[in-house]
Amino acid sequence: MERNLDIIEANSNRITIYLEGFPISFGNALRRLALSDVPTMAVDYVYFYDNDTSIYDEIIAHRLGLLVLKSDEAIHKYKLLEECKDKNETDVSCYVQVSLEKELEGDNVSGIYIKASDLKFSDENIKPAYPDTPIIYLAPGQRIHLVGFARLGRGKEHGKWSPASVSILQYVTTVDVNGSMSNDECIECVSAYKEVADALKAKENKSIDYKTNINTSGLRYCEDSACKGIIKVRYDSNRLLLTVESNGSLEPQQIILEASKSLDRRADALLQKLEKLEVKKYE
Template sequence: MEICVLEKSSNKLRLSIRGASLPLVNAIRRACYIEVPVMAIDIVEVFDNNTVLYDEIIAHRLGLIPLTSSEALKKYKRPEECANAQLGDPDCYVTLRLDVETGPREERVVYSGDLETSDPDVKPAFENIPIVIMAPDQRLRLQAYARLGYGREHAKWMPVSVAVHKYLPILVFDLEKASKECIECIEASYPWVAEQMKKLGKGELKITDDVNTSALYWCVVKRCGDAVQLRFDDNQFLFKIESTGALPPEEVVREAVRAIVRKAENLLSEIARLRREEE
């Protein structure tokens, strides 16, 4: 299997994967969603709240705030180990506090950055997520507990907002046969593709950019005839994930692969155990 990084940023990763089967690539994609643990607020104790939002709504919003989790994976126990832990157990929970009050003529927005955490390694990934707008003479005081969890429990524990894959699109063309309408159609939505086609004149063009090829397919079918064909390489995938900010995208992929390996090892171990029992 050959993996090439096409694009990488703080919250986005695009890979080219060659030589892997569709089930394997899809297993990695699914594992990115539901098998990689991250921190999220799970329990909220509200002591004082006379804002416009009910306690439950504020608790729900707090749960959806991404929390940085890279160090948490090393420091805190996994969800399955904390099933019976006491609330506030330092090996399982991080405590976050919020205490905001407005004056008689003051209005303000409470942001995720206003949360105070007991562990500086576990904090809101973004400080500008609005929680509630406070009117004059209002107070919001609460304590929240965050723990590691899996996306299969709740979406707030999903470390990615996007995890997708597709076969590599390949454009096979011969401009000598292409009509003016064909070139103009492609040029309208994919100017860089038309430019590359004009440079090459004839041949194949692999489209590794992060683009939707639906309009290109329409041009091929409706305007280009036999001059241009859009094919897909079923031995090469374009894989993209976008992180919520809880983990760097490359770490999400690594943890997803480790989760798959652990599951495979557990399966082999169980098969071996059953065989021993049969003997």
């Protein structure tokens, strides 16, 4: 089968890629690597110097670690964990410093919320993807002072480094319509699927492809009830839809690109090992 690839949808949050003629294992590898092997920046550990708030140090550190940090430039600028395992936080090629120092005088009438935008980063290109994310509430008379360090990591190490909130692989759905047998009950049942309903109303016999992420449970229900013998729902394993939604740390197309590079590196590493492999011959 001839291979075909097309971008069905692409925006700042989501990308959907159409894959035709590719094995399911290829699409699934990209799906998994988008979640587990694409590096992003996240806060790794935090030193506390003052914390008079009602929230424990550990909880604040956990919240800082889960902040989504813009990493489009960081993945090209900073070294990965395997290159930084013997380095400490003073190495600027591995770590970015994150600091917060805030105090509220006791004569204030009310407290304030400390947000992600209040954090200061040693690299101005590293910043929260969602600056209004609340971290803690600072009441009058309270003070907080902390210094943390962010580094590149991968989702397989911890979920906070995963750049994708959604990464799914689906078959393209095909609906075979026998319009000559259509009836009002069937048309009403599939009314949520405009293309199918229109074909039934026009008494057309045709096949309709859905190259979008649709919920097909309604179609399958109709197939087994009001539209028995009128429509048939099929899933084509030779035509796939890969959808990735970014959590904001990377652009979705960048996630796919980095996942593809990771798959390519793994394939090259396997080929190199196979070329060096010496197989013992038994007589």
